[in-house]
Amino acid sequence: MKKLLLTGLLGLATLTAQAADAPANVALTASGSTFVKPVMDKWAETYSMVDPSVKINYSGGGSGTGQKDVLNGVVDFAGSDGPMTDEQLKTAKTKILHLPVVAGAVVIIYNVPGVSTLKFDGPTIANIFLGKITKWNDPAIASQNPGVKLPDTDISTVHRSDGSGTTYIFTDYLAHISADWKKDVGTKTSVEWPVGVGQQGSAGVSAQVQKTAGGIGYVELIYAKNNKISYADIKNADGKYITASLEAVSKALSTATIPEDFRFSFVNAPGEESYPISGVTWLLVPQDSKDSAKGKKLVAFLNWVFLDPKAQQMAKDLNYAAIDPSVVKRIMAAIETIKN
Amino acid sequence: MITASNPSLPATAADLPEPKRWGDRLFKTITFLSAAMVGVGFLLVAYVLIQGAWPAIKLYGWSFLSNTHWNPVTDNYGALPFIVGTLVTSLIALLIAVPLSVGTAIFLTDLAPLWMRQPLTSVIEMLAAVPSVIWGLWGLFVLMPWLHDVPYTWLNKHFSFIPLFAGPIEGSGACILTAGIIVAIMILPIVTSVSREILRSVPDLQREAAYGLGATRWEVTRIAVLSYARRGLMGAAVLGLGRALGETMAVTMVVGNSPKIHASLLQPGWTLASVIANQFGEASGEIQRSVLYEIGLVLVGVTILVNIGALILIKSIETPGSRRT
Amino acid sequence: MSVLAVFCALLVVLPLILVFFYLLKMGFSSLNLNFFTKVPTAAGENGGGMANAIVGTLELMGLALIMGVPLGLLGGIFLSEHGSERTNGWIRFGADVLNGVPSIVWGMACYTLVVVPMGGYSAFAGGLALSFIMVPLVLRTTEEVLVLVPHAYREAGLALGIPHWKITVNIVLRTAFKGIVTGVLLGLGRVAGETAPILFTALGSTSWNHSLKEPIAALPIQIYYYAISPFEDQNRQAWAGALVLIVIVFLLSTSVRMISNRRKRA
Numbered sequence: 001m002k003k004l005l006l007t008g009l010l011g012l013a014t015l016t017a018q019a020a021d022a023p024a025n026v027a028l029t030a031s032g033s034t035f036v037k038p039v040m041d042k043w044a045e046t047y048s049m050v051d052p053s054v055k056i057n058y059s060g061g062g063s064g065t066g067q068k069d070v071l072n073g074v075v076d077f078a079g080s081d082g083p084m085t086d087e088q089l090k091t092a093k094t095k096i097l098h099l100p101v102v103a104g105a106v107v108i109i110y111n112v113p114g115v116s117t118l119k120f121d122g123p124t125i126a127n128i129f130l131g132k133i134t135k136w137n138d139p140a141i142a143s144q145n146p147g148v149k150l151p152d153t154d155i156s157t158v159h160r161s162d163g164s165g166t167t168y169i170f171t172d173y174l175a176h177i178s179a180d181w182k183k184d185v186g187t188k189t190s191v192e193w194p195v196g197v198g199q200q201g202s203a204g205v206s207a208q209v210q211k212t213a214g215g216i217g218y219v220e221l222i223y224a225k226n227n228k229i230s231y232a233d234i235k236n237a238d239g240k241y242i243t244a245s246l247e248a249v250s251k252a253l254s255t256a257t258i259p260e261d262f263r264f265s266f267v268n269a270p271g272e273e274s275y276p277i278s279g280v281t282w283l284l285v286p287q288d289s290k291d292s293a294k295g296k297k298l299v300a301f302l303n304w305v306f307l308d309p310k311a312q313q314m315a316k317d318l319n320y321a322a323i324d325p326s327v328v329k330r331i332m333a334a335i336e337t338i339k340n
Numbered sequence: 341m342i343t344a345s346n347p348s349l350p351a352t353a354a355d356l357p358e359p360k361r362w363g364d365r366l367f368k369t370i371t372f373l374s375a376a377m378v379g380v381g382f383l384l385v386a387y388v389l390i391q392g393a394w395p396a397i398k399l400y401g402w403s404f405l406s407n408t409h410w411n412p413v414t415d416n417y418g419a420l421p422f423i424v425g426t427l428v429t430s431l432i433a434l435l436i437a438v439p440l441s442v443g444t445a446i447f448l449t450d451l452a453p454l455w456m457r458q459p460l461t462s463v464i465e466m467l468a469a470v471p472s473v474i475w476g477l478w479g480l481f482v483l484m485p486w487l488h489d490v491p492y493t494w495l496n497k498h499f500s501f502i503p504l505f506a507g508p509i510e511g512s513g514a515c516i517l518t519a520g521i522i523v524a525i526m527i528l529p530i531v532t533s534v535s536r537e538i539l540r541s542v543p544d545l546q547r548e549a550a551y552g553l554g555a556t557r558w559e560v561t562r563i564a565v566l567s568y569a570r571r572g573l574m575g576a577a578v579l580g581l582g583r584a585l586g587e588t589m590a591v592t593m594v595v596g597n598s599p600k601i602h603a604s605l606l607q608p609g610w611t612l613a614s615v616i617a618n619q620f621g622e623a624s625g626e627i628q629r630s631v632l633y634e635i636g637l638v639l640v641g642v643t644i645l646v647n648i649g650a651l652i653l654i655k656s657i658e659t660p661g662s663r664r665t
Numbered sequence: 666m667s668v669l670a671v672f673c674a675l676l677v678v679l680p681l682i683l684v685f686f687y688l689l690k691m692g693f694s695s696l697n698l699n700f701f702t703k704v705p706t707a708a709g710e711n712g713g714g715m716a717n718a719i720v721g722t723l724e725l726m727g728l729a730l731i732m733g734v735p736l737g738l739l740g741g742i743f744l745s746e747h748g749s750e751r752t753n754g755w756i757r758f759g760a761d762v763l764n765g766v767p768s769i770v771w772g773m774a775c776y777t778l779v780v781v782p783m784g785g786y787s788a789f790a791g792g793l794a795l796s797f798i799m800v801p802l803v804l805r806t807t808e809e810v811l812v813l814v815p816h817a818y819r820e821a822g823l824a825l826g827i828p829h830w831k832i833t834v835n836i837v838l839r840t841a842f843k844g845i846v847t848g849v850l851l852g853l854g855r856v857a858g859e860t861a862p863i864l865f866t867a868l869g870s871t872s873w874n875h876s877l878k879e880p881i882a883a884l885p886i887q888i889y890y891y892a893i894s895p896f897e898d899q900n901r902q903a904w905a906g907a908l909v910l911i912v913i914v915f916l917l918s919t920s921v922r923m924i925s926n927r928r929k930r931a
């Protein structure tokens with residue numbers, strides 16, 4: 001009896017909470033990359049206080065879903081870790097703008113008993129994931145890590161089995177620094193891995209690596225930081241070993257050549273302090289908005305995201321690297337072209 | 341059941357005179373249309389899948405079914421590893437779940453004390469409400485490590501002469517056998533509940549007759565109840581099989597996600613349903629998405645074939661409780 | 666032999682107990698008043714909840730019930746009471762095949778057939794996808810239990826001159842009522858935990874839903890995103906959400922059973 005009463009009271013509380021919430025005048029829907037979901041949620045929540053007449057709902061679903069949804073016109077904008085291809089853009093009813101919004105890094109996590117710091121260069125990582133280097137005490141690894149006692153254990157590689165923007169950035173990097181990788185495997189959100197085990201999501205990959213002695217895998221920097229997983233230093237194009245961090249990503253970003261349509265890659269970027277395995281996430285925005293009211297609110301939101309220092313700080317607090325101000329100027333010019 | 345010994349009386353309800361009253365006709369039409377919805381549903385699924393898969397079908401033809409690669413970069417795709425994975429995991433799930441479910445159903449209908457029956461039933465129904473995602477995560481964090489450390493190592497040590505358990509065990513425990521076990525857990529509630537309903541509907545007369553002939557308790561259950569309900573129980577198993585073939589989220593977290601076919605159950609694999617879930621959200625490029633639709637089509641094809649097989653099996657078993665009007 | 670049966674029952678219940686305690690251990694700390702009254706907050710902030718997801722799940726279950734159960738019920742009646750052996754064989758076969766279609770395919774189908782033409786994700790599309798899952802399940806379980814109603818009941822009705830359809834509704838259905846309710850509850854239980862189909866149709870949401878044409882939050886989606894998120898607070902909320910989901914279905918099935926039992930006694 002008491003349980004029933006308690007349930008009833010809780011149910012009443014929930015319903016009252018719903019009734020008390022007034023519908024907004026404009027609701028914007030978005031889908032896409034799960035990588036940016038934390039910061040999109042934060043921005044949406046804060047912006048609803050800046051402009052209470054707008055409600056922004058960013059769901060995840062993956063970059064592929066976001067791209068598909070924007071092409072089908074079922075969302076107002078989308079987030080994507082990889083740029084859309086020319087073929088895809090040809091099928092679009094209206095021009096789709098790619099607006100780089102945040103940048104992030106992919107880090108290499110490992111589980112080698114007794115080892116707490118490791119250094120790799122690009123070709124070594126490629127050979128590990130190609131299956132050419134199979135033991136932890138291989139001379140290629142040992143020569144980069146003098147003084148570290150590497151055991152004679154087998155290397156167990158772990159990769160993402162689900163399609164993912166993280167895989168895209170990682171394989172993009174490997175294709176840039178290893179001709180073998182480019183020829184045999186290639187770059188995509190999901191590839192045919194020569195060796196290793198696939199796990200679902202960064203959660204799966206990190207759980208697997210942490211459970212397997214001799215394991216090595218790749219996850220987003222945010223994930224590693226939030227779950228306090230140690231990751232390796234990577235040698236960049238200038239020959240320096242860099243520990244992944246927001247600053248290192250921003251430095252890499254600042255050296256990138258960004259074309260007019262904003263579709264670019266900056267893995268293995270030059271610069272002494274650049275982190276080589278970095279990528280950017282875009283907001284895909286249709287140039288012609290279906291609905292004039294929605295279009296205006298969307299433009300206002302985008303202006304706030306890119307220009308308001310509070311918004312930029314929120315991204316930093318959540319461990320995302322911000323876009324360079326010079327690029328932001330160009331982005332603002334692109335936003336101006338949105339017709340509504 | 342009235343039979344041909346009295347030909348003037350109808351033998352079955354189908355022999356009854358055609359319904360002449362409009363109430364009957366209306367009712368028959370409404371129910372027919374509802375049943376026909378199954379056909380509509382089927383057509384819808386077929387339409388969406390074929391339309392989505394068409395580019396891939398044109399590109400690969402039949403070789404899609406025998407190809408064992410999965411390379412999104414070179415657009416070289418094959419469905420065979422997934423077909424094998426789906427069939428093997430579903431078979432394992434059935435082998436584990438059906439005996440357990442029928443045993444539990446027997447317990448619930450014949451052996452359990454009355455006060456226990458309703459709560460136990462509700463508990464089993466709660467099993468059905470655990471979302472697939474949670475089974476996957478629990479499987480990943482709790483079941484899989486335990487399975488790897490205890491049963492798999494033991495099996496691998498003592499039984500590796502059987503190819504099913506041979507070879508190095510996959511480091512984390514993510515393999516076909518784990519997926520089969522998780523799916524078994526997931527179909528337990530449906531097979532148990534339906535089996536229980538079937539067993540409950542067996543008329544008491546059957547049991548009493550067997551007792552009257554001097555059968556022991558187990559003989560009563562085996563002869564009077566189980567054989568009477570055999571066809572219904574098979575129907576329950578088929579329902580469970582249906583769920584097993586299509587199980588997605590839980591499988592994808594524990595099956596190892598490797599597009600290779602291994603003889604050993606202790607090696608990772610992949611299933612048709614879980615590869616769709618894994619790749620659909622991030623599928624970039626028309627061919628990759630189209631291939632996933634084709635995998636969906638293959639899954640429906642596999643389901644049809646498996647159901648035909650089950651049908652043939654069931655039809656060969658004719659029991660008194662299975663006569664239909 | 667009875668020992669074996671008891672053993673089976675124990676093994677069946679064991680995973681549920683293990684999962685339940687695991688969820689309790691991991692998620693209990695997140696079960697506070699906020700959880701039941703607030704919508705999700707952004708990552709890294711405390712005080713958020715899954716209130717909109719709880720209500721959303723109930724709404725979607727209601728939609729699936731309204732759209733799916735009558736069809737499945739009537740279809741099952743047709744298979745058991747009318748029709749010829751041949752047509753019925755086909756329909757039964759079709760239903761079994763549809764039961765095996767992974768729920769994700771229903772999501773894909775509804776995306777193409779409803780979401781794109783409507784121009785957006787919606788609660789309606791989500792409910793529709795779920796009802797597609799329910800129909801073949803309810804249809805088959807209804808048929809299985811109706812068939813087991815002894816013919817003597819039907820013949821008694823005929824002997825009394827009752828029209829065929831009244832026999833079906835008042836005698837056959839009433840006898841098999843509990844079995845049918847089991848089938849419906851099984852379907853609801855399954856549908857409550859489905860993630861993939863509503864991902865493609867209802868999308869999920871971070872706020873309250875106000876119309877059938879808008880996206881709607883649901884517990885399975887929220888659980889999924891929170892479980893794979895890099896933030897520990899959200900992970901804990903995912904486990905708590907799973908607990909709430911199980912309890913909702915449990916409450917639903919016990920209350921429906923209580924009502925149907927009371928009916929029988931009257």
